[in-house]
Amino acid sequence: MPKRKDIETILVIGSGPIVIGQAAEFDYAGTQACISLKEEGYRVILVNSNPATIMTDTEIADKVYIEPITLPFVSKIIRKERPDAILPTLGGQTGLNMAIQLDESGILDELGIEILGTKLEAIHKAEDRDLFRTLMNELNEPVPESDIIHNLEEAKTFVERIGYPVIVRPAFTLGGTGGGICHNDADLLEIVTSGLKYSPVTQCLLEKSIAGYKEIEYEVMRDSADNAIVVCNMENVDAVGIHTGDSIVVAPTQTLSDRENQMLRNVSLKIIRALKIEGGCNVQLALDPDSFNYYIIEVNPRVSRSSALASKATGYPIAKLAAKIAVGLTLDEMMNPVTEKTYACFEPALDYIVAKIPRWPFDKFESAKRNLGTQMKATGEVMSLGRTFEEAILKSVRSLETGHFHLEMKNSESITDEWMKKRIKRAGDERLFFIGEALRRGVSVEQIHEWSQIDVFFLNKLQNIVQYEKVIQENPFDKEVLYKAKRMGFADKTIAKYWDVTEIEVYNFKKEHGIIPVYKMVDTCAGEFESETPYFYGTYEEENESIRSEKESVIVLGSGPIRIGQGVEFDYATVHSVWAIKEAGYEAIIINNNPETVSTDFSISDKLYFEPLTIEDVMHIVDLEKPKGVVVQFGGQTAINLADALEERGVKILGTTLEDIDRAENRNKFEAALHEIGIPQPLGKTAVSVKEAVVIADEIGYPVLVRPSYVLGGRAMQIVYNEDEIKHYMENAVEASPEKPVLIDRYLTGTEVEVDAICDGENVLIPGIMEHIERAGVHSGDSIAVYPPQKLSQKHIDTLVDYTTRLAKGLNIVGLMNIQYVISNDEVYVIEVNPRSSRTVPFLSKITSIPMANIATKAILGQSIVQQGYKTGLAPNSPGVYVKVPVFSFAKLRRVDITLGPEMKSTGEVMGKDITLEKALYKGLVAAGMEIKDHGSVLMTISDKDKEEATEIAKRFYNIGFRIIATEGTADIIQKAGIPVDIVDKIGSKGTTILDVIQKGNAQFVINTLTKGMQPERDGFRIRRESVENGIPCLTSLDTAEAMLRVIESMTFSTEIMQKQEVRA
Amino acid sequence: MAGGERMKTRYLILEDGTVFKGNAFGSEEGTIGEVIFTTAMTGYQESISDPSNCGQILTFTYPMVGNYGVNPDDFEAIEIGLSGVVVRELAEQPSNFRSAGTLSEFLAAKNVPGIEGIDTRKLTRIIRKHGSLKGQLTKAGEEVKVEEIVQTLKSTKIPRNVVEQVSITRPYPSPGRGKRVVLVDFGMKHGILRELNKRDCDIIVVPYNTSAKEILGLYPDGVMLSNGPGDPTDIPDAIEMVKGIIGKVPIFGVCLGHQLISLASGATSFKLKFGHRGGNHPVKDLTTGRTELTSQNHGYAIDADSIANTDLEITHVALNDGTVEGVRHKKFPVFCVQFHPEGSSGPEDSIHLFDQFIELMNAVSKKENLHA
Secondary structure (H helix, E strand, O other): OOOOOOOOEEEEEOOOOOEOOEOOHHHHHHHHHHHHHHHOOOEEEEEOOOOOOOOOOOOOOOEEEOOOOOHHHHHHHHHHHOOOEEEOOOOHHHHHHHHHHHHHHOHHHHHOOEEOOOOHHHHHHHHOHHHHHHHHHHHOOOOOOEEEEOOHHHHHHHHHHHOOOEEEEEOOOHHHOOOEEEOOHHHHHHHHHHHHHHOOOOOEEEEEOOOOOEEEEEEEEEOOOOOEEEEEEEEEOOOOOOOHHHOOEEEOOOOOOHHHHHHHHHHHHHHHHHOOOOEEEEEEEEEOOOOOOEEEEEEEOOOOHHHHHHHHHHOOOHHHHHHHHHOOOOHHHOEOOOOOOOEOOOOOEOOOEEEEEEEOHHHOOOOOOOEOOOOOOOOEEEEEEEOOHHHHHHHHHHHOOOOOOOOOOOOHHHOOHHHHHHHHHOOEOOHHHHHHHHHHOOOOHHHHHHHHOOOHHHHHHHHHHHHHHHHHHHOOOOHHHHHHHHHOOOOHHHHHHHHOOOHHHHHHHHHHOOOOOEEEEOOOEOOOOOOOOOEEEEEOOOOOOOOOOOOOEEEEEOOOOOEOOEOHHHHHHHHHHHHHHHHOOOEEEEEEOOOOOOOOOOOOOOEEEEOOOOHHHHHHHHHHHOOOEEEOOOOHHHHHHHHHHHHHOOOOEEOOOHHHHHHHHOHHHHHHHHHHHOOOOOOEEEEOOHHHHHHHHHHHOOOEEEEEOOOOOOOOOEEEOOHHHHHHHHHHHOOOOOOOOEEEEEOOOOEEEEEEEEEEOOOEEEEEEEEEOOOOOOOHHHOOEEEOOOOOOHHHHHHHHHHHHHHHHHOOOEEEEEEEEEEEOOEEEEEEEEOOOOOOHHHHHHHHOOOHHHHHHHHHOOOOOOOOOOOOEEOOOOOOEEEEEEEOOHHHOOOOOOOOOOOOOOOEEEEEEEOOHHHHHHHHHHHOOOOOOOOOEEEEEOOHHHHHHHHHHHHHHHHOOOEEEEOHHHHHHHHHOOOOEEEOEOOOOOOOEHHHHHHOOOOOEEEEOOOOOOOOOHHHHHHHHHHHHOOOOEEOOHHHHHHHHHHHHHHOOOOOOOOOOOOOO | OOOOOOOOEEEEEEOOOOEEEEEEEEOOOOEEEEEEEEOOOOOHHHHHHOHHHOOEEEEEOOOEEOOOOEOOOOOOOOOOOOOEEEEOEEOOOOOOOOOOEOHHHHHHHOOOEEEEOOOHHHHHHHHHHHOOEEEEEOOOOOOOOHHHHHHHHHHOOOOOOHHHHHOOOOOEEEOOOOOEEEEEEOOOOHHHHHHHHHOOOEEEEEEOOOOHHHHHOOOOOEEEEOOOOOOHHHOHHHHHHHHHHOOOOOEEEEOHHHHHHHHHOOOOEEEEEEEEEEEEEEEEEOOOOOEEEEEEEEEEEEOHHHHOOOOEEEEEEEOOOOOEEEEEEOOOOEEEEOOEOOOOOOOOOOOHHHHHHHHHHHHHHHHHHHHO
16 A cells, blocks of 8 residues: 555654663664654654654654653644644653553644554553453453452452462552462462552452463564564563563574464464554563463553564564554565565564573662562663574673673672572572573583473573583684584683683684684575675674675774663764764774664664674674774773773774773873873872772772772762771772772762863864753762753853863873863862763754764764864853753662662653753653652651751742651751741651651652761661652752752742831831 | 584585585485475474475575474374485474474484584575575585585486375375365375365365376365475376366365466466575465465466466465466366465465365355256
8 A cells, every 4th residue: 555645744752761661772663763754755753852862863853852751742742743643653652651641632633633553542452451351352362360359268269260370469559569479378368468458459460370481472563454474573581470671582482383383473463453553563472381372461562672672683674664554555565675675574584593681780789689570670682693592692691791701600609509599590680690500510401490490492502501611621722612612602701711811812713723703694584585784693604794895994883782871872872973984985884782772773884793792703893894993982881991902903993092091091090191281180099909998098088989990880989988988898899909990089079060072183172061960979870961051150161161172182082072070169170081972972962963973983084173164162052951861760670779879870861951941950850750749748858967958948848838848857957947847757656657658649759868978778768769669759969959949949939928017116 | 412422424515516514413324306495484394294395405594493393293294205404503402392302313213314503594595596406415424525426416317206206196085074175185285184174174185196087086076286396297197187177176276286277277387496485475465465474385386477378367476576376267166376375384374265265165066056
């Protein structure tokens, strides 16, 4: 069917900020969708609050609105733009929910706006538990039996009917509090009783447990002519019970016979047809490992994380085609964009296996519960392609950047058998490595299967790997053994360890004997048709298909999996760098391993290598491609960390040299450089031992800021207030060594300022200066950044420009740099220089219309800033005020303390822009998901050091009509200032406690500041978590609280009594 | 392969001189055959036992084969006509609740040689470029003289009596209470029989060389012409037989059966460069406009231009290369498809064609009843 001609303008709703469960995959899907609709000649209006995405670049849509995805704002945009239709199925759950709200509000009917793609009715049917169940019953398709129960008797009746095990889910409790799995009557008594107690409506959902079933996914597509296909099927290595986003997943399925495969394929197609999906859809099924029994777990009636994975796994661009289906095109008339010779209506055939491993944030959140379950906790993922499972899984392991290069973990000898068993039974992020260890200790595959319920097929493969370790160890420099090891995916680093040699020796030996990888094309058709896709993966086989082009090339290293501290911002810069390289006339080659992102869309670069970002894997590509050089400054710390080894092997690092990178990152060299340039920094030194640290801290004077060198996102950064704390830190939080010293700095309080700059070696362009709302001490990624600065004096701005220029030149920066300053006691200090792209590059680029990564890349390739048509120095301010507000995923991570500090915790960001700071902040906070109430109560628990400041804030809240609730200590001081306070009891008291206030929703805001120091402070922690769990904004920085207060003040009027007239005698 | 044990070396040598060195599994013997590839990712047991592959050496493009073992249920024939199997990695430790043994054990028992550990994508690309070619799987553990083998390969003629090899010699019934169907076995997949059985047909399976008279003498409500190996022009008697039944009884043909109906109606066939083999081939049904994913396994096809001068009309075309995938007779209740509506292995999107066959038989009987 030809495309629709009756619509012209289409509104696309994005997915908003990156949170756990909704990440970069929607930048990929949304970007593809917008480009694809523009290709078809439609006018595309985009709304998305996330500035860090390619999607919100002005070239992607005809009009881009970076505004909150909330009913009032999207309605405003709709009234202004009058689109003919809305496409909501490519913006994740956020996009869908927005469409539903818009529909319910009546605006779509009022203005005659159509919803494209899957209809809302179908979305309801897929997402509403009861409607879905009804539909499945109509289709005669099984869903796990379940029932709502109100007492133990009803629970027993249910169990009599369906048997154990059953899952208990108490109704209306957050995060499944009080629920669990029951295997027998005793469990049932205990868990149902507690579940009913926790449920405010005294009811629980009982569901037949299908934990242990195989979890199988089908990515399906359907068009309006009822053509329906399966793009990819996937098998979770982890059995049902762990969220698929937290599971190790392979594609295609491995342990299903054709009969099982066709059975589940038929079911998936039947469901997508019954739902009348027009676009992409994900069907999750549970298959009994011992029979043909299956259940439908869930249907996502939209493009999802799994569909991004399926697209990258097969090469088939689901989102792109889903967008075209939405405007009426059908699968049998569109070409397969990979082969360009065959049609889109087909099912990709893979001649490789794909393995995906999630990347979890537990390295940053030591206190978090590392157990995996039905709530997704991963922030990102890596994918690898190989010709065997062993190869694919080991390539994924070394892509994770968690310090693992093999199925081995640090300090494995200290792990007890008991602990190992526990960590295999109760899945956590490191289960794969515990299994490796168990196999090494001789635990049988059957035993591990019993513990983990992982299919023995996969365990046998892991066993193959572990068994071959010995063969490698016993046969140093044996060509055949080495070849086989490489074919099984062993890393050079692992082999070097077994042979007790350096990694480079293994690499050279390999090259000497011609043991090098070849690159195979991802072509969707297993070689059946000729294809020109520039999408490759490495493997040890005979025929290489990646042919070096005549054109001079440049390799860009991507940023790997999304994690806290290294988010989609770095993918944004990577993509722009690739585009700039192409514009400059070179062949742009990218290496990356993250399936969620735009950079790994094969249509972005001239050539995509989907490979691990380790020195070995990168070098093999460099050997083949012989590029002009490698660009490392856009791929975050992942890429920068490879610079050293690359240069050591004779590879040219383009842009800022390795030596100068080191001058910025190595503390002592940096200090020397600053001294030379004449720029002050807070007093500080490096320590390599506990003893040394204590001496240095004494010299500098407490409080001090401590952190390891060479890290991103402030990992393990802390403010410590005394000797005990610094000892504790040195002993527990970091591993200090002469190669990795710990930095100890004087902690200066004051305004934190962030500057990004581009230098071409001669001149410096500073697109803008950002001022943080939160004072120094809160990680810049977790602070609200404001552009342009609102409080800085011209004198300080001049100093910042001067310092930045001198630093850029003094450090010989060629390309991007990012500098953090603190202004303390009217003096500007430099805290940190990052000789690379930063988190704020997309934000600033969008505000200033200066394409920073593009200019920087061209500067790296030899075009001066002036030649590129830009003026040097500080760019003039763009009109308006812009704020970047961090977004956290705390609700998903239990037991994580939400308090802001030097270690970054946010997963994403939004932008708010308007004509005043207050309006911009309002938009930013609302877009970040905060509910700003203009009246109600504020619950305050303030540490002693902050009480004076907090009193001021309390007074202002009171003036605009808020009630103040506080515990005794805080209340005393506030009351002394003449402000009425409702006193509540501390946790554990008999009366109404703080927790009651929070749980009952009697406070609209919670302000809680941390007692100084890091001693676990249990009451504060509980207050903060309780706020998160009850969805109440909890502010742990008085600066954030003050900003919020300013917003509310600007929204309301204060009321003042009239001064009494004095009657004069 | 697991780290431990060593397998014997085996070579796959192609007539163009390409040599692949790998590990032997299955039978220790050597074999010669046409080297073909399938892109299906599941269903190796069905493909290996598919009589249409008689005399051929089958390469799986999916690299890991044997993962779910071999089970007693999923065979498409009792005897194996296939000459050899080529895989990248053979699974020695399969896992599936129905698995009754490994693929290697099974092939050894059936005396079919296999090679594993070779770059099957390279092989596939060679076949794609040059078209299907002859190849030899050498004896396990034996060193070879490549030149000699290439010479032998060049002079080797692919046997043309493959249908005879895989068909039956005597008829047998598969009783039911419904329509009586005579099913002509040219190398039939069990999947076809299974679908007719599901529809309660009263089936008599007859050998490929049964005459039209003999078939009509069984008083069928319909005749089903099965799939089978090789070139349809190699069985002229069968073409004659089809000529003799067209117009006398409803006919449904699949794969080779489709080619025989077309040839009997005056169309011509040709050899495809490297065939259609896999489970992901889109076919457009011109009567409904809908595209369905089909399972295919054929090296020959009917020339679309040759249909014009016949009483046939094209009903199905391959979406990708436009080749004929199905025709029907303009005057008589006869239709057929080049692909495998029975799936096994592969998608079952077109399984409704068997219902269509039943309906066709019903419609004709009704008419006959009216005339009576």
